[in-house]
Amino acid sequence: MRPGDLAAVLARPTxxxxxxxxxxxxxxxxxxxxxxxGYIAVAAATxxxxxTLDDFIERRFTTEPxxx
Numbered sequence: 001m002r003p004g005d006l007a008a009v010l011a012r013p014t015x016x017x018x019x020x021x022x023x024x025x026x027x028x029x030x031x032x033x034x035x036x037x038g039y040i041a042v043a044a045a046t047x048x049x050x051x052t053l054d055d056f057i058e059r060r061f062t063t064e065p066x067x068x
Contacts, residue, residue, distance in 0.1 A: 013043030 017039030021031045 010044075013040050013047050016043040016047075 017036060020039045020043075021036045024031050024035070
C-alpha cells in the first residue's frame with residue numbers, strides 16, 4: 001500500500017467521525033473519546049467494505065474489450 005493510499009484510508013474515516021462527533025455535540029450531548037474512536041472504526045469499516053465491494057464488482061462484471 002502506497003503512502004497516499006494509507007492516508008486516504010485513514011483520513012476519510014477520521015473526517016467522517018469528526019463530523020459525526022460535532023453533530024452529536026451540537027445536539028447538546030457530550031462525546032467521549034470512546035465514542036469518537038467508535039465513529040472512526042465504523043467509518044473505516046464501511047469505507048473498506050465499500051472499496052472491497054467496488055473492486056469485486058469491477059473485476060466480476062467488467063468485460064474486456066474484444067480484439068478486432
